[in-house]
Amino acid sequence: MSTPAAGRRGRATLSEVATLASVSIATVSKVLNGRSGVSEETRSRVEAVLNDRNYNRRATAQSTAPLVEVLCFEIDSPFGAAAIAGIERVTREQGIGMVVNGTLDSHQPHPSWIEGVVRRQPAGVILVAAQLSEKVRTRLRSHNIPVVMIDPYGAPSTDAPSVGSADWNGGYLATSHLIELGHSRVAIITGPDDMLASTARLSGYRAALDAAGIPIRREWVKPGKFHHDDGYEQGLALLSGDDRPTAIFASSDIQALGVYDAARALGLDIPRDLSVVGYDDLAIAKWAGPAMTTVHVPLAEMAEQAMQLVTRLHDEPELAYRRVDMATTLVARDSTAAPGA
Amino acid sequence: MSTPAAGRRGRATLSEVATLASVSIATVSKVLNGRSGVSEETRSRVEAVLNDRNYNRRATAQSTAPLVEVLCFEIDSPFGAAAIAGIERVTREQGIGMVVNGTLDSHQPHPSWIEGVVRRQPAGVILVAAQLSEKVRTRLRSHNIPVVMIDPYGAPSTDAPSVGSADWNGGYLATSHLIELGHSRVAIITGPDDMLASTARLSGYRAALDAAGIPIRREWVKPGKFHHDDGYEQGLALLSGDDRPTAIFASSDIQALGVYDAARALGLDIPRDLSVVGYDDLAIAKWAGPAMTTVHVPLAEMAEQAMQLVTRLHDEPELAYRRVDMATTLVARDSTAAPGA
Numbered sequence: 001m002s003t004p005a006a007g008r009r010g011r012a013t014l015s016e017v018a019t020l021a022s023v024s025i026a027t028v029s030k031v032l033n034g035r036s037g038v039s040e041e042t043r044s045r046v047e048a049v050l051n052d053r054n055y056n057r058r059a060t061a062q063s064t065a066p067l068v069e070v071l072c073f074e075i076d077s078p079f080g081a082a083a084i085a086g087i088e089r090v091t092r093e094q095g096i097g098m099v100v101n102g103t104l105d106s107h108q109p110h111p112s113w114i115e116g117v118v119r120r121q122p123a124g125v126i127l128v129a130a131q132l133s134e135k136v137r138t139r140l141r142s143h144n145i146p147v148v149m150i151d152p153y154g155a156p157s158t159d160a161p162s163v164g165s166a167d168w169n170g171g172y173l174a175t176s177h178l179i180e181l182g183h184s185r186v187a188i189i190t191g192p193d194d195m196l197a198s199t200a201r202l203s204g205y206r207a208a209l210d211a212a213g214i215p216i217r218r219e220w221v222k223p224g225k226f227h228h229d230d231g232y233e234q235g236l237a238l239l240s241g242d243d244r245p246t247a248i249f250a251s252s253d254i255q256a257l258g259v260y261d262a263a264r265a266l267g268l269d270i271p272r273d274l275s276v277v278g279y280d281d282l283a284i285a286k287w288a289g290p291a292m293t294t295v296h297v298p299l300a301e302m303a304e305q306a307m308q309l310v311t312r313l314h315d316e317p318e319l320a321y322r323r324v325d326m327a328t329t330l331v332a333r334d335s336t337a338a339p340g341a
Numbered sequence: 342m343s344t345p346a347a348g349r350r351g352r353a354t355l356s357e358v359a360t361l362a363s364v365s366i367a368t369v370s371k372v373l374n375g376r377s378g379v380s381e382e383t384r385s386r387v388e389a390v391l392n393d394r395n396y397n398r399r400a401t402a403q404s405t406a407p408l409v410e411v412l413c414f415e416i417d418s419p420f421g422a423a424a425i426a427g428i429e430r431v432t433r434e435q436g437i438g439m440v441v442n443g444t445l446d447s448h449q450p451h452p453s454w455i456e457g458v459v460r461r462q463p464a465g466v467i468l469v470a471a472q473l474s475e476k477v478r479t480r481l482r483s484h485n486i487p488v489v490m491i492d493p494y495g496a497p498s499t500d501a502p503s504v505g506s507a508d509w510n511g512g513y514l515a516t517s518h519l520i521e522l523g524h525s526r527v528a529i530i531t532g533p534d535d536m537l538a539s540t541a542r543l544s545g546y547r548a549a550l551d552a553a554g555i556p557i558r559r560e561w562v563k564p565g566k567f568h569h570d571d572g573y574e575q576g577l578a579l580l581s582g583d584d585r586p587t588a589i590f591a592s593s594d595i596q597a598l599g600v601y602d603a604a605r606a607l608g609l610d611i612p613r614d615l616s617v618v619g620y621d622d623l624a625i626a627k628w629a630g631p632a633m634t635t636v637h638v639p640l641a642e643m644a645e646q647a648m649q650l651v652t653r654l655h656d657e658p659e660l661a662y663r664r665v666d667m668a669t670t671l672v673a674r675d676s677t678a679a680p681g682a
Contacts, residue, residue: 035405064376065460067440075429076624081422088416088443092451097461099408099438102429110433119406120438228628257628264630283417284625287569287598289605 012053021049032143034118047142067097068310069117071109072128075102078254078282079299083128083150086303094307096123107131114139124310126150126303127160146313148306151197151297161313163305163324167197170295170328171204171249174277177293177330178247179212182338183275187220187245189234189255198226201251201279220245224255231258239266239274246274246339253278253285253294256335260288271337281331290334298326353394362390373484375459388483408438409651410458412450413469416443419595419623420640424469424491427644435648437464448472455480465651467491467644468501487654489647492538492638502654504646504665508538511636511669512545512590515618518634518671519588520553523679524616528561528586530575530596539567542592542620561586565596572599580607580615587615587680594619594626594635597676601629612678622672631675639667 018025023046030038031046038046070087074080084100091098099120103109107130114136117125125140127149132140137160140147149162178186188205191198202221209216222238224230231250238245239262250256256278260270268274270290278285278294285292305324313319359366364387371379372387379387411428415421425441432439440461444450448471455477458466466481468490473481478501481488490503519527529546532539543562550557563579565571572591579586580603591597597619601611609615611631619626619635626633646665654660 033405064374065457065462067438067461069438076422076426078419078422078625081417081419081425084422084425084441085417085443088441092442092454095453095457097408097410097440097457098442100425100429100441101433101439102426112436113433116406116436116438120408121406254628257630260630261628284419284628287595287602287625289598289601289630 012049017046017049017053020053021046033121034115047139050142051138065097066095067099067120067122068307069099069101069120069122069125070128071101071103071113071125071130071132073103073107073130075100078284079252079280080128082280082282082299083303086300087126087128087307089300090304090307094311096307103130108133109136117145118143121145123314124148126306126310144314144317146310146317148309148313150299150302150306161309161322163302163309163326164197165297165302165326166328167200168204168207170279170297171201172208173204173328173330174201174249174279174295175205175208176211177332178249178275178277178336179208179214181247181275181336183247184212184214185220185245185339186214186247186249187217187222187238188249189222189224189231189238189251189259191224191226191251191255193223198251205249224251226252226255228254228258228261231255232261233258235259235262236265239263239268247276247336248274249277249279251279253280253282253288253292255279256292256294257284257288260335270335272340275336275339277336285331286333288335293333293336294331296329296331298328301326353390358387358390358394361394362387374462375456388480391483392479406438407436408440408461408463409648410440410442410461410463410466411469412442412444412454412466412471412473414444414448414471416441419625420593420621421469423621423623423640424644427641428467428469428648430641431645431648435652444471449474450477458486459484462486464655465489467647467651485655485658487651487658489650489654491640491643491647502650502663504643504650504667505538506638506643506667507669508541509545509548511620511638512542513549514545514669514671515542515590515620515636516546516549517552518673519590519616519618519677520549520555522588522616522677524588525553525555526561526586526680527555527588527590528558528563528579529590530563530565530572530579530592530600532565532567532592532596534564539592546590565592567593567596569595569599569602572596573602574599576600576603577606580604580609588617588677589615590618590620592620594621594623594629594633596620597633597635598625598629601676611676613681616677616680618677626672627674629676634674634677635672637670637672639669642667 018028031043072080124146147160151164190202222234248259250259256276259276263274278292281294281296285294359369372384413421429439465487488501492505531543563575589600591600597617600617604615619633622635622637626635
């Protein structure tokens with residue numbers, strides 16, 4: 001952000017920025033509005049000054065037609081759709097337009113995304129399971145566009161406020177539920193190990209088993225990526241032998257549906273032969289056969305929190321960054337029962 | 342649109358509109374930009390003149406940061422999410438921002454929606470299973486904002502171009518598939534009867550049975566609303582007696598999942614005791630247990646067509662309105678088999 005020597009010297013005017021960057025006021029204006037006709041080198045120099053001097057943007061078109069940008073991983077997944085719907089409800093009440101973009105497979109936006117954002121001058125950006133490079137973050141900062149993350153995967157950046165849910169508690173709740181039903185043979189299929197949410201859920205699983213004095217079997221901790229395919233494949237691997245678990249905690253509802261398929265392929269009945277707990281509580285969980293016991297992630301409340309943070313950060317860019325975790329709860333349905341019940 | 346006497350006299354300038362509406366140029370500008378400070382009566386008068394004289398809006402902010410508005414029924418439903426994802430892919434390629442709004446339960450937007458749209462000045466509006474009142478349509482026309490509908494439910498408005506899919510063919514394909522497998526006891530659960538898509542699918546069902554010389558049993562045509570609940574309830578009603586169908590064609594994948602639940606509740610195996618065909622081919626269809634045979638609705642292609650239409654209509658507002666139907670196809674999976682197989 002600021003170079004150490006520069007510090008914060010109050011907010012600069014347009015003409016001060018132009019002088020500091022050795023360009024015309026028109027050029028600063030072009031950079032601010034994301035217009036073409038400015039070389040990459042000049043744009044970087046102007047943005048560095050904007051960043052450094054915390055330029056105080058005047059009200060522009062966006063104050064009469066305010067926008068918020070949502071960058072979402074897998075927008076047509078049940079998780080992405082639920083998060084977008086949660087944000088939409090809040091923006092609708094506030095009279096704000098919600099611009100939605102999907103990410104590429106890498107959780108990063110398309111390279112041209114930042115150009116559109118700078119032109120649209122939104123009040124803020126909300127990331128849903130999406131990631132931004134430091135270069136893109138710097139550009140957003142230089143345009144005074146705050147970024148808030150929902151449920152970040154991977155270690156949250158220290159300079160981006162985020163809204164998460166209590167992942168460790170969720171993992172603990174799911175596993176404790178199975179133990180209370182009488183299961184001691186409980187396996188887990190995890191999410192990607194570079195996502196903090198996965199690690200926290202796994203850690204909650206371990207803690208619940210520890211608390212019950214049940215040893216953890218390494219071969220029953222299977223890696224996954226929240227996807228249907230890994231639920232199916234790891235489900236088959238876990239359930240194929242005689243020495244199999246009586247319960248599986250999957251780290252997403254979609255992954256749990258993959259476990260359902262694996263059980264069906266092996267002729268195992270849920271919940272008689274196998275209890276399954278999912279994670280997320282998407283609409284598909286209650287439609288699954290049997291209706292799925294799962295951990296409820298309060299996406300609607302998380303979206304509301306994220307929007308509140310964006311609004312506050314837009315008004316007070318100096319607001320201390322922070323993290324909020326919303327509580328998770330267990331929703332018991334028909335996919336869990338006592339072992340052999 | 343135009344009053345008969347007025348006709349088309351070429352496009353008016355801002356000052357001509359002001360003179361005709363007996364207001365200042367500043368007032369016309371406020372109306373064009375959706376700003377406050379104009380009475381409802383004055384706004385209506387100015388918009389009537391804009392409509393009548395086909396005012397030629399100059400390039401504004403939106404030409405450098407173009408937007409398209411998507412108004413979608415049930416944005417967190419699998420269908421809504423798939424449509425939004427299809428539109429997003431096209432807008433991303435074209436460097437256009439996609440603003441997403443959900444509808445109220447009535448398929449209509451929130452009353453304040455139109456104010457936001459007028460302020461944002463999008464290149465166009467795409468409706469996904471959503472409806473607009475004539476009053477709202479008139480306001481959009483007066484601001485030169487074209488409207489395109491995706492898969493309209495109910496009779497398509499004669500003055501709104503729309504992109505649909507071949508619903509009659511879909512119903513015919515689904516039913517023919519069951520007949521070819523050897524079923525003659527084929528029931529249907531329909532969508533809402535005020536939606537043209539439902540009527541066309543039902544009509545395709547009837548035509549396929551007729552073509553095979555199979556009489557239609559009225560008690561096997563059950564009304565539904567594309568929802569899980571009606572799939573479950575009508576499924577139970579159809580399957581509870583001894584004189585039950587061996588196959589059910591559900592008018593949506595979600596509804597078909599409700600039929601799955603009904604079959605499970607009655608101890609019937611799919612496909613051994615009952616074949617089920619869904620409609621839409623959402624991601625959840627292939628994850629269902631068993632993987633669902635369904636009619637594929639080409640949402641990605643429909644979204645692309647809708648965006649092309651919006652772009653063309655924005656450039657050529659006089660373009661003759663038209664309807665495009667994209668082909669549906671049958672995707673055979675594991676929920677259908679010969680009766681008693």
